[in-house]
Amino acid sequence: MANKLSAAEVTAALSELDGWDQESDQFIMRKFSFGDHITAVGFVNRVALLAEKADHHPDLRIVYNTVEIKLTTHDANGVTQKDVDLAKQIDRYT
Amino acid sequence: MANKLSAAEVTAALSELDGWDQESDQFIMRKFSFGDHITAVGFVNRVALLAEKADHHPDLRIVYNTVEIKLTTHDANGVTQKDVDLAKQIDRYT
């Protein structure tokens, strides 16, 4: 099982990512904006495929042309390396 | 432009639908649960297609195997017949 990262470890990990914020040691999140709804839905599908591949599933919120993603590892009760890795993957498919 | 429905009109409209709730006259919402994430994502895609066809876009929140949908008509500042019609369509594609 992936170990829970401390808030400081999450901060350090996010410094290597682009546009992700943290809610203490509980979850990391990023809001993506696209030109329109169609492009946003295409992105959600790429994220869903990455999530299925990684067997790790983000919370996704779609509001018209924006997609908000929250990542946490439920069985660790916080953020783990799995969340950071999936965030990196998601950024590659923006 | 679609006219805003009163809270009572929304209540009456929802009585014909299955599982939808209202937040006064502001929006209607329903939470759908599926067997797994894959089925939930398939549903989200059907909803996205219906929304594009209707040119009316719900707020969608996906948490693993659940999908929460909120409908409102922004330019009417509340719920209109467009929201009720899209909710009916969505129910047909569950």
Next chain:
Amino acid sequence: MANKLSAAEVTAALSELDGWDQESDQFIMRKFSFGDHITAVGFVNRVALLAEKADHHPDLRIVYNTVEIKLTTHDANGVTQKDVDLAKQIDRYT
């Protein structure tokens, strides 16, 4: 109903598009290649949304990281302006 274009009219229309070929006056087609399967599926979803919006549906073939699209207008028994318009839209969402 959209009128069927002659083979010469199709050729003229395609000269304004990027990478589309024609099979005489019967259909137009383009093959798209992406970095991987995930990106290809994201594209297919954007195309499906555009198609639903236009109420005009291409034939889609997905083979790993490639997507082949064929457009024709069945009730005109050939290519019409609807096909050319949807091709333009698809190119914008590549």
Next chain:
Amino acid sequence: MANKLSAAEVTAALSELDGWDQESDQFIMRKFSFGDHITAVGFVNRVALLAEKADHHPDLRIVYNTVEIKLTTHDANGVTQKDVDLAKQIDRYT
């Protein structure tokens, strides 16, 4: 690596599945029909997610409300147990 099945082994495996045909020992295929295009696209997304999870990718052809799926294992130059397993999964998500 998965071993290639003989044509007879493929026939035996398909007898446990529903609606799949074989092209000798080269590939297995099934054509699915749905009520409309929206439902067909929702199905394609479920298949894409299953494929990504299994790291095994079918050829998919979408023609309005039908989806034709072909499965083969390229590096075995024919049908393997991986194809049969994915076919079973796909049937569960129809």
